[in-house]
Amino acid sequence: MPIIEGSLTTADLPLGPWAGEQVTVWASKTGTTWHANPDCPKLVSKGKTAAHSQLAAGTFAQRVVPAQLHCNPPGRLAAYAAAVHELIRYDHATRSAVQKSDADALDLDVLIAGSPQRHLESGRQPYAELSARWSTCIKERSLLFNELREQLTDRLPVMLAAAWVASGRTPRQHQERYAAFVDIARDICDRQEIAANGSLSGLINHRYLSIWLNRIAEGGHPRRVTRDLTESEIKHTRSLTRDDASEFHSRLETAWNEIGDAWQHRLEGMALAHSGDVVAVFDNHVPGLTWELRRLFDSDHIPCAMLRTPETTWKCAVVPAVFRLLLNHHDRGAVGVVVAEERAYHFDLDRCALLLRNLAAATGSLGLAESVRPQPSLEIPRSAPWRLRAFDSGHARPGGITPDQLAAALMATYQGERLG
Numbered sequence: 001m002p003i004i005e006g007s008l009t010t011a012d013l014p015l016g017p018w019a020g021e022q023v024t025v026w027a028s029k030t031g032t033t034w035h036a037n038p039d040c041p042k043l044v045s046k047g048k049t050a051a052h053s054q055l056a057a058g059t060f061a062q063r064v065v066p067a068q069l070h071c072n073p074p075g076r077l078a079a080y081a082a083a084v085h086e087l088i089r090y091d092h093a094t095r096s097a098v099q100k101s102d103a104d105a106l107d108l109d110v111l112i113a114g115s116p117q118r119h120l121e122s123g124r125q126p127y128a129e130l131s132a133r134w135s136t137c138i139k140e141r142s143l144l145f146n147e148l149r150e151q152l153t154d155r156l157p158v159m160l161a162a163a164w165v166a167s168g169r170t171p172r173q174h175q176e177r178y179a180a181f182v183d184i185a186r187d188i189c190d191r192q193e194i195a196a197n198g199s200l201s202g203l204i205n206h207r208y209l210s211i212w213l214n215r216i217a218e219g220g221h222p223r224r225v226t227r228d229l230t231e232s233e234i235k236h237t238r239s240l241t242r243d244d245a246s247e248f249h250s251r252l253e254t255a256w257n258e259i260g261d262a263w264q265h266r267l268e269g270m271a272l273a274h275s276g277d278v279v280a281v282f283d284n285h286v287p288g289l290t291w292e293l294r295r296l297f298d299s300d301h302i303p304c305a306m307l308r309t310p311e312t313t314w315k316c317a318v319v320p321a322v323f324r325l326l327l328n329h330h331d332r333g334a335v336g337v338v339v340a341e342e343r344a345y346h347f348d349l350d351r352c353a354l355l356l357r358n359l360a361a362a363t364g365s366l367g368l369a370e371s372v373r374p375q376p377s378l379e380i381p382r383s384a385p386w387r388l389r390a391f392d393s394g395h396a397r398p399g400g401i402t403p404d405q406l407a408a409a410l411m412a413t414y415q416g417e418r419l420g
């Protein structure tokens with residue numbers, strides 16, 4: 001773990017059950033790595049041994065152990081050491097998220113980890129010696145968590161728009177949306193006479209645009225991402241050119257900032273054009289969702305009703321309207337459908353589950369209809385054929401759901417009824 005100023009260290013935590021203990025360690029005859037667990041599989045022979053008396057009181061940093069200690073004494077000493085390190089890791093993750101937040105980036109790991117309060121309630125910390133520290137850490141994390149959650153609500157539409165544009169990047173012919181971003185950059189490079197230099201416009205196509213988009217899809221603020229990329233690009237160019245060429249570098253900086261601004265306006269324009277929330281039913285593997293975003297969709301932040309079948313998982317959730325862009329995939333056709341726009345606020349998690357259930361019933365898969373989560377007690381019938389494989393507006397493909405079936409399921413759901 002990189003050291004972050006103000007982070008909790010072992011010097012801040014008490015010795016706990018280590019106080020006053022005698023710790024025996026072993027090593028092979030010529031070995032320099034010591035083991036305090038006599039049954040450690042890495043301890044090949046007990047060629048030498050030593051005993052270390054611990055202080056009667058002190059901090060965990062004051063443990064008297066060999067410099068190269070491989071494992072702790074088994075039992076409560078090892079358990080306490082693990083608890084100490086868990087607390088340190090937790091605090092470290094909070095501080096690193098604060099740092100990211102100061103750099104205008106959302107720490108999705110902290111968001112995905114979920115409510116700090118729940119961590120406290122999970123009762124994983126039975127040590128009274130650590131409980132005061134845990135409370136402080138949880139309090140700090142809670143403040144940050146709530147702040148990040150608000151930011152996520154604001155940023156998610158732009159994050160999704162960025163993921164969608166990034167998914168238009170193809171090895172040969174980029175799709176329109178991606179190509180439009182490349183064109184914007186090329187025009188600006190031309191205007192600043194940078195393309196003449198030959199490299200930047202190509203680099204943008206091959207490298208920078210996708211980095212820029214992915215960082216935003218994962219919660220970075222566009223302005224900040226542009227600034228960071230500009231800095232590193234200029235640093236890189238300076239290292240390549242022998243003369244300082246300050247005039248060129250200042251043109252480069254201007255071009256980069258212009259490009260970043262123009263890209264940002266595009267993304268924000270997309271998010272604006274699709275403002276508000278909608279209810280969508282979609283395949284869990286929506287192409288274009290980055291791994292991080294997918295994890296977010298599996299977390300509490302976007303509560304989803306779920307229907308798992310042996311082949312696939314369908315979800316129903318209230319999502320930012322811009323998510324609609326990701327539901328049409330050029331290779332796979334529709335991978336989801338927006339089922340309600342104006343009345344999205346009618347849909348809580350239960351109603352989303354009812355809709356999935358009714359869709360399954362409307363397509364004749366009533367057996368599956370009973371497997372919709374959240375109702376965790378229901379078993380998923382492995383053999384049931386699930387026919388909600390594809391959506392096609394107008395004409396359903398074989399095995400797909402038809403507009404009539406969709407309408408029937410939706411109507412029943414609005415009225416709070418169960419089909420079938």
Ligand SMILES: [Zn+2]
Nearest residue numbers: 035040070071
């Ligand atoms: Zn060991």
